[in-house]
Amino acid sequence: MQPTPATDAQPAHATPDQALLQHVWALIDEKKNIFCDLSDRIWETPEVNYTEFKSSQAHLQLLKQQGFRVTEGLADLPTAMMGEAGEGGPVIAILGEYDALPGLSQQADIAEPVALQAGANGHGCGHNMLGSAALLAATAVKDYLAANGLPGRVRYYGCPAEEGGSAKGFMVRAGVFADVDVALCWHPGAFNCVMDANSLACNEINYHFHGRAAHASSTPHLGRSALDAVELMNVGINYLREHMPSSARIHYAITDSGGFSPNVVQAHATVRYLVRTRTLPELLSLLKRVDNVAAGAALMTETTMQRHILSGDANLIGNRVLETLMQSHLEQLGGPGFNDADYAYAARFQQTMNQEEIGSAYQRVGLPAKQGEMLCDYVLPLDRPESSMLGSTDVGSVSWVVPTVQARIATYTIGTPGHSWQLVAQGKSSLAHKGLIHAAKLMASTTMDLFTQPELIAQAKAEHASKLAATPFINPIPDDVQPPFPGSH
Incomplete structure (x- = not known):
């Protein structure tokens, strides 16, 4: 054997x-x-x-x-x-x-x-x-x-x-x-x-969207849906996959859908992304494109977006x-x-x-x-x-x-x-x-x-x-990011 x-x-x-x-x-x-x-x-x-x-x-x-x-x-x-x-x-x-x-x-x-x-x-x-x-x-x-x-x-x-x-x-x-x-x-x-x-360099990032609550039936025109922004971001990222390096990986999970009632326009929602590439320079480049998709989703829904890096690894x-x-x-x-x-x-x-x-x-x-x-x-x-x-x-x-x-x-x-x-x-x-x-x-x-x-x-x-010598180290965790201790973010 x-x-x-x-x-x-x-x-x-x-x-x-x-x-x-x-x-x-x-x-x-x-x-x-x-x-x-x-x-x-x-x-x-x-x-x-x-x-x-x-x-x-x-x-x-x-x-x-x-x-x-x-x-x-x-x-x-x-x-x-x-x-x-x-x-x-x-x-x-x-x-x-x-x-x-x-x-x-x-x-x-x-x-x-x-x-x-x-x-x-x-x-x-x-x-x-x-x-x-x-x-x-x-x-x-x-x-x-x-x-x-x-x-x-x-x-x-x-x-x-x-x-x-x-x-x-x-x-x-x-x-x-x-x-x-x-x-x-x-x-x-x-x-x-x-x-x-x-290995792949990576960043894990929360994208928080903030909109305006409203009655989903009687006054939907007054609402600005943060959940719509999350869904549109996910659609945009799925189209981005065709146009990124084949070795790159992008994963996501909706960590806050904004509530459980379909009769309320969701005023807040969060999606967590994990973006991975072969090298740190590739990571920085792809992250800009992911950020642009998030900004576009906020623009389409008239919501605001906040980006929060949780962690990151170099290759x-x-x-x-x-x-x-x-x-x-x-x-x-x-x-x-x-x-x-x-x-x-x-x-x-x-x-x-x-x-x-x-x-x-x-x-x-x-x-x-x-x-x-x-x-x-x-x-x-x-x-x-x-x-x-x-x-x-x-x-x-x-x-x-x-x-x-x-x-x-x-x-x-x-x-x-x-x-x-x-x-x-x-x-x-x-x-x-x-x-x-x-x-x-x-x-x-x-x-x-x-x-x-x-x-x-x-x-x-x-x-x-x-x-x-050709590529100095850039820590994928910015100086102002704190460790994601349990319950944070």
């Missing part, structure tokens, strides 16, 4: 030091149970963006227990934090997340949709594992630096609200990464690979130096080491997925679909065909100010849709635990190579500066 490892990509530098790898991996194995328990506890208390109070406290307490110097409320975000260890030398950041998604409550290990609590939250993107593995990696690096008397500072950044809140963009704006030399991150997935730097900036380094460490690790029980577990869940979902999983990593493959226990090559299936991440904003590299590590069955009950159900499984431990080993050993080979940091910074 287990495929042959793929080894097409060759590292451009020396093979990682084996003694260092074994020592770092052993440090992770010593404490892995503590952090698997952390992941399970975060899974059990799923909290959506900017409400991760229990989840952030659990990470905060463990940072303190492990001896980090802790900064709470980072960037004035109540559920953000930073833990630092070490002295002098370079500063390497390992990024963690712990926010969940609304409406995805699901019982663990059950291969059918059974909510723990109807309508409640669930970890449908695996961020319970993401933060736990990042903190485990940072802890192992801290312990290695201390045991060997090496200079260098490792930081764990607890980053809330990746799902729709763009917290890292606010953190970038506050300058919390200003002295960081390199940033590392990972994400749970179906495959083991260094992530390609493909990812890749770094070949760091990607090649991380690939060499991933090839040293191999796969997570799934066993027969894991394959049997995965088979139950894959039976709930159709062929389109399974094929889509391969498309996302630029590979042709394989029949009968349930788990990835091998390493994908670094150079793969580019995927056309793109999302957005606030890690993109970090990548514009710090050389950044990310991995995907297998933690669930191939074909599992993102943001699904199936993903939530597998979040406390052996697959999840093996994957998060594997991710921690990858990030920790890659980090230690950077500390012991500072010339790699210099090369990564030079590449980063070269890529930004």
Whole structure:
């Protein structure tokens, strides 16, 4: 059942030091149970963006227990934090997340949709594992630096609200990464690979329309319908789709329809738009066109319009130096080491997925679909065909100010849709635990190579500066925009 490892990509530098790898991996194995328990506890208390109070406290307490110097409320975000260890030398950041998604409550290990609590939250993107593995990696690096008397500072950044809140963009704006030399991150997935730097820049914007109420039957001529303005804006945007770049995406949701009575002309209505493009310059250009459509809808209905940016992400900036380094460490690790029980577990869940979902999983990593493959226990090559299936991440904003590299590590069955009950159900499984431990080993050993080979940091910074020379960073979150805390806007 287990495929042959793929080894097409060759590292451009020396093979990682084996003694260092074994020592770092052993440090992770010593404490892995503590952090698997952390992941399970975060899974059990799923909290959506900017409400991760229990989840952030659990990470905060463990940072303190492990001896980090802790900064709470980072960037004035109540559920953000930073833990630092070490002295002098370079500063390497390992990024963690712990926010969940609304409406995805699901019982663990059950291969059918059974909510723990109807309508409640669930970890449908695996961020319970993401933060736990990042903190485990940072802890192992801290312990290695201390045991060997090496200079260098490792930081764990607890980053809330990746799902729709763009917290890292606010953190970038506050300058919390200003002295960081390199940033590392990972994400749970179906495959083991260094992530390609493909994502979409985006802004999430509320368009508020204000009109005049009136009796819809006796005096309709006195009314100015804000709901009409919302509907006309949506029609205009749907016509715009034909005339925008094919890689761009525009989504919307009516968040305020103005009331429930059809016999009243709606005096207020709001539509929320999410606009995505390949690059920040493309985003700024397309946003102007969306704004023009909104202004036209207001003009046609004699209403007024107010535009309010909620959040935004930059597109990812890749770094070949760091990607090649991380690939060499991933090839040293191999796969997570799934066993027969894991394959049997995965088979139950894959039976709930159709062929389109399974094929889509391969498309996302630029590979042709394989029949009968349930788990990835091998390493994908670094150079793969580019995927056309793109999302957005606030890690993109970090990548514009710090050389950044990310991995995907297998933690669930191939074909599992993102943001699904199936993903939530597998979040406390052996697959999840093996994957998060594997991710921690990858990030920790890659980090230690950077500390012991500072010339790699210099090369990564030079590449980063070269890529930004033609297009300076413009944060998609303007200075006057506040984080979209629950109940705001």
